[in-house]
Amino acid sequence: MIPFLDLNEVNAPYLKAIEEASLRVVRSGWYILGNELKSFENAFANYCNAAYCVGVANGLDAITLILMAYEFPEDSEVIVPANTYIASVLPVAYLGFRPIFVEPDPFTMLLDPERIAEKISSKTRAVIAVDLYGRSCEMEPIMKLARQHGLKVITDAAQAHGAIYNNKKTGSIADATAFSFYPTKNLGALGDAGAITTSDEALAEKIRYLRNYGSLVRYKNDYQGVNSRLDEIQAAILNVKLPFLDLENDRRRAIAARYLSEIQLENLILPPADRINDDAWHLFVIRHPNRSGLIAYLDANGIQTNVHYPLPIHKQQAFREFYDMHLPITERIHEEVISLPLNGVLTDEEVIYIIQTVNQFDYQQ
Ligand SMILES: Cc1ncc(COP(=O)(O)O)c(C=O)c1O
Secondary structure, three states: OOOOOOHHHHHHHHHHHHHHHHHHHHHHOOOOOOOHHHHHHHHHHHHHHHOOEEEEEOOHHHHHHHHHHHOOOOOOOOEOOOOOHHHOOHHHHHOOOEEEEEOOOOOOOOOOOHHHHOOOOOOOOOOEEEHHHHHOOOOHHHHHHHHHHHEEEEOOOOOOOEEEOOOOEOOOOOOEEEEEOOOOOOOOOOOOEEEEOOOOHHHHHHHHHHHHHHHHHEOOOOOOEOOOOOHHHHHHHHHHHHHHHHHHHHHHHHHHHHHHOOOOOOOEOOOOOOOOOOOOOOOEEEEOOOOOHHHHHHHOOOOEEEEEOOOOHOOOOOHHOOOOOOHHHHHHHHHHHHEOOOOOOOOHHHHHHHHHHOOOOOOOO
């Protein structure tokens, strides 16, 4: 069986360095907010071409802390893509704001800049642009529109470390960008971890307070913060893996390029091929009207797939107040998407086998 993602294999080349780094932290006696975190924050800010990076506990908290730091009024609305992972939207609801769902571009499946303007009201304060599957949103029109209406732009780049848009790295474009280093991500820790990048000094400073109970000096609390810190062991592991992120992404790009040029199957829709070397290819998401048939066929032929995601947010029990919303593009995407294995440890033989197997799928199956 070709697994969708084997984390043992992904981390194998780094194992020795990870063991050494972890042991160094264990022996240091300093486990929270120390030098490993400082050095990762500097390195990741540098990697993203952002002025500041603040490490936090996970990607969900990264989005939450950005929204908290902006201190929007209570009845604020935040524009969110309807096609995304639920973690992009939970922070909006958690803080008492109203998520305003926007249908995606049917081709890229990402937030459609053309559909944002009609959703802006006097209560709108921010747009969350999610670089889903590893591809940057169309940031130029999104930033332009946001500037015209005085809105903040937050990028959720949990899936897009190293993605590029118009020669700029994700993490350096929006007002603030949230990253997750969940173990399956392009840059994955061995536990939960996240970060925020921004070029707004005041915002970075405020998030440093908020992630630590609202405090920078022990027992002096300037804000009502939370506990959301990226611990030293995870930071040390990320310090080991970050220097290889571009190499890992290049391997993903090479595999994506092969899939895009060699997968040929009637009724199958491939992801956009216009930015092969700029997208981070966290996921390779194809669409097929007979999804269950294709998944069962691939499984029977030893290829494990995944669905990102099977049920849209507005159809989830957690967001039942939005259940009656009609979002046909989003709903159709959720019925048709399949993620093929795509990661840095797939061999050429496996890639060829996946291509040949997909190409031989019989629609009637
Ligand atoms: C698009 C997106 N946003 C946010 C998150 C949340 O990240 P985390 O799991 O680190 O909280 C994830 C990943 O889980 C994600 O894929």
